[in-house]
Amino acid sequence: MAKKSNSLTYEVVKGLWNENPVLIQLLGLCPTLAVTNSAVNGVAMGLATTFVLLCSSILISVIRKIIPAQVRIASYIVVIATFVTVVDKFLAAYTPDISKALGAFIPLIVVNCLILGRQEAFASKNNVGRSILDGIGMGIGFTWVLTLLGMIRELLGEGSIFAISIMPESFNTWLVMILPPGAFLTLGIFIGLSNWINERRVN
Amino acid sequence: MKTSAKMIIVLTVIATLSGGILSFWNGITAPKIKENRLKVLKKAISTVLPKYDNYEELKLSEEITLYIGKTLKEETVGFAFKAKGNGFSPDLTLMVGILPDFSALTGIEILEQTETPGLGNKIEDDEFREQFVGLLMGIEPNIAVVKNRKPKNPQKGIQALSGATISSKAVVFIIIEQVKIVQNLYNQKMAGI
Numbered sequence: 001m002a003k004k005s006n007s008l009t010y011e012v013v014k015g016l017w018n019e020n021p022v023l024i025q026l027l028g029l030c031p032t033l034a035v036t037n038s039a040v041n042g043v044a045m046g047l048a049t050t051f052v053l054l055c056s057s058i059l060i061s062v063i064r065k066i067i068p069a070q071v072r073i074a075s076y077i078v079v080i081a082t083f084v085t086v087v088d089k090f091l092a093a094y095t096p097d098i099s100k101a102l103g104a105f106i107p108l109i110v111v112n113c114l115i116l117g118r119q120e121a122f123a124s125k126n127n128v129g130r131s132i133l134d135g136i137g138m139g140i141g142f143t144w145v146l147t148l149l150g151m152i153r154e155l156l157g158e159g160s161i162f163a164i165s166i167m168p169e170s171f172n173t174w175l176v177m178i179l180p181p182g183a184f185l186t187l188g189i190f191i192g193l194s195n196w197i198n199e200r201r202v203n
Numbered sequence: 204m205k206t207s208a209k210m211i212i213v214l215t216v217i218a219t220l221s222g223g224i225l226s227f228w229n230g231i232t233a234p235k236i237k238e239n240r241l242k243v244l245k246k247a248i249s250t251v252l253p254k255y256d257n258y259e260e261l262k263l264s265e266e267i268t269l270y271i272g273k274t275l276k277e278e279t280v281g282f283a284f285k286a287k288g289n290g291f292s293p294d295l296t297l298m299v300g301i302l303p304d305f306s307a308l309t310g311i312e313i314l315e316q317t318e319t320p321g322l323g324n325k326i327e328d329d330e331f332r333e334q335f336v337g338l339l340m341g342i343e344p345n346i347a348v349v350k351n352r353k354p355k356n357p358q359k360g361i362q363a364l365s366g367a368t369i370s371s372k373a374v375v376f377i378i379i380e381q382v383k384i385v386q387n388l389y390n391q392k393m394a395g396i
Contacts, residue, residue: 037320063217066213067213068206068209068210068213070206070210071210071213071214074214075213075214075217078214078217078218078221079217079221081221082221082224082225085225085228086224086225086228089228089229089232089233089236090232092232092236092239093231093232093235093236093239094235096236096239096243157320157321173321175320175321175322178320178321179319179320179321
């Protein structure tokens, strides 16, 4: 499994587009679809996931050599669950509205395959420095996609962005956009567009 | 043998540290979370009751607590209580305000709902909720849910939300059911004393 290591900048940048967790790796789609019915929910979910991802990556990278291979997944899950609970309590204490809006999806970050995937594929094989960069990159990549999805769905479904009215009074809101089908439609178009752009870049 | 010992030690250490961190963090956040819940509760009570100065709690059963709004002169302005039931989606929770003789509603507030956005969730709108202020209750409450127009007698009926008749009816149904239950429990409690 000898592979040439990437430059440090690339470890961050890859998450934004080339290996974007949502658009390219298609990881963590459940929260992506479920909570992006408004921009603020998208940002909050993205940041909460980034925090958990970053902290877990750091810790698991630090202790990667002392964890026996047989119990690595169990160890990762305990570490991830700890950070998720920290975030969950934090949101409930300081931003109760967001905590109510995101509901069960915060505790469910524990089983977000994006986080476990990065621990297994990256943090457990790389040093702390690289794991931090990878965590930041993947986190931002996840957050920007969720935020943009939330903005588009909120704009068409409610006529506002971040709860600020944008559309004229006469605009007839597309209710479907804030319902589950709107999530599939928007995400589908997003992934289609990103594939199209990537193909054109290759040619 | 050596690996299994290592497995046990590593997992135990990780789990213990995790428990320690969480217990510490819970100590910091728990009071704040409790405070938030109380704030939400107080706000809901003040929305559904006429103006009051403070409220007392009266536990009627395991699930039902009556919040009794009182003025400084110890006059009871009304009772508020939580009412749970199912709407178009499950888990619809209301705060219901009612006069102390259970004759009429003083207001309702939606505490939790998962109704369809844009249709059923309009039960949260002031326009819908305000229809419940002054609705007659009594021993056998009878509320008409009218479609597409205002009810003839605004004390005996409400206008359903268009496209969300089921949600509208659910709110009415939950209120009627719970008012009956609370009224019975309250009367029993009073008779007992």
